[in-house]
Amino acid sequence: MNDHVYKTIELTGSSTVGTDDAICKAIARATKTVRNIDWFQVIETRGHIEDGEIAHWQVTLKIGFRMEEPG
Numbered sequence: 001m002n003d004h005v006y007k008t009i010e011l012t013g014s015s016t017v018g019t020d021d022a023i024c025k026a027i028a029r030a031t032k033t034v035r036n037i038d039w040f041q042v043i044e045t046r047g048h049i050e051d052g053e054i055a056h057w058q059v060t061l062k063i064g065f066r067m068e069e070p071g
Contacts, residue, residue, distance in 0.1 A: 005067045006038070012060045019045055022059040036066040 013026030023042065031037060044060040 006064045007067055008062045008064050009034070010043070010060060010062055012058055014059075015057050016055065017057075019057050019059050022057045023061060026059065026061050027063070030063050034063070034065050036068065037063055038066055039064040 009030070011026045011030060013022035013024070013029075015021035015025060023040070027037070027040060041062045041064075042059060043062055046058045046060075047054050048056040048058065
């Protein structure tokens with residue numbers, strides 16, 4: 001088994017539906033340009049309020065991806 005080295009990036013997903021949808025949107029977008037994504041960690045949840053109601057959920061994630069072997 002190889003030892004792995006990971007790099008992390010921080011993303012914020014947004015959704016009018018809920019936190020799970022915001023997480024899924026952030027991960028779906030990241031998979032379009034980042035290879036070897038293995039894990040995520042929610043580091044912050046917040047929201048935007050309009051007229052006394054939740055307008056958007058915002059979830060900030062750390063996404064971990066495995067570094068590729070050189071060569």
